[in-house]
Amino acid sequence: MCIATIEDSSWKLNFDGASNAVGNGIGAVLVSPNGDHYPFTCKLNFNCTNNMAEYEACIMGLQAAIERGIKTLKVYGDSALVIYQLKGEWETQDPKLINYRKVVLGLLEEFDDITFNYLPRDENQMADALATLASMIRANKEEEMRPIQMSVYEAPAHCCNIESEEKDNNSWYQDILRYVRDRKYPEQATENDKRTLRRLACDYVLDGDILYKRRKDQVLLRCVDAVEAKLILEEVHEGVCGTHANGFTMARQIMRFGYYWATLEGDCINYTKKCHKCQIYGDKIHVPPSPLHVMTSP
Secondary structure, eight states: OOOOOTTOTTEEEEEEEEEOSSOEEEEEEEEOTTOOEEEEEEEEOSOOOHHHHHHHHHHHHHHHHHHTTOOEEEEEESOHHHHHHHTTSSOOOOHHHHHHHHHHHHHHTTOSEEEEEEOOGGGOHHHHHHHHHHHHSOOOTTSOOOOOOOOOOSSOTHHHHHHHHHHTTOOTTHHHHHHHHHOOOOTTOOHHHHHHHHHHHTTEEEETTEEEEEOTTSOEEEEOOHHHHHHHHHHHHHSTTOOOOOHHHHHHHHHHHTEEOTTHHHHHHHHHHHOHHHHHHTTOOOSOSSOOOOOOOO
8 A cells, every 4th residue: 555755745534423323433534635535434332422433533534544654634524522622722521532532632643734624514424424334334343344435427327228229229110120121020029019010110111221200291200219319308308409398398399300219208208307407496486476567658
């Protein structure tokens, strides 16, 4: 493991403790100057108060910093009592906390420069989550749990299936396309399946490699697969010209633009239900609180 040098002057430590009816846990996070996070968490198998858990978390984080040779450290915690006691602004009168403060002061001698800062709880989420996890979980003393690795996903997991659908060439209209082009049926198709496929194929027209669906007014709509349908939904609903319309309006707009897929209307409705902005502003009433009267000049 890389040992920090004195030049590493921007290391930060966030700590937090959790004490509840289920158990007690502590969490700490060391943040390097490059922004790398090193989480630590521990379950406390002894009775303690919330303030004791906060001190335990601070001590665990300081010891981890000392092991890495860090000499300059900024410590952040959401416990005002612990922070201001360590800064010397508040007195320590609780007998349970006096020994904890002595331990911390002893560890401070290992640092060249260390500061303690109060941080609101909503800005100390990672340390709080680690402490809560340690307090809730039942850990086995003989088994060591590896540090938690957290990733960030930019898209839902089912998007991977959509991409594979395109690569496998298994779009919803493949059976229709094959019948219109080659007059071939899918393997293991029953007589009822063949009859249904022939009836559906009457409404489709093939132009080169592009399949179109013929509407009742004889307008041709280009058939698109799941990947293209997703892009069309995004653009029509919240793109440059998107108006965050409801599902039925979106479906009519897409068909006017000349596109079609089998689950068009249902996908439009589901997409609007999952739109974050629509959920926030959808319930706002745009009607004035009192009737408006037209005022004309005399």
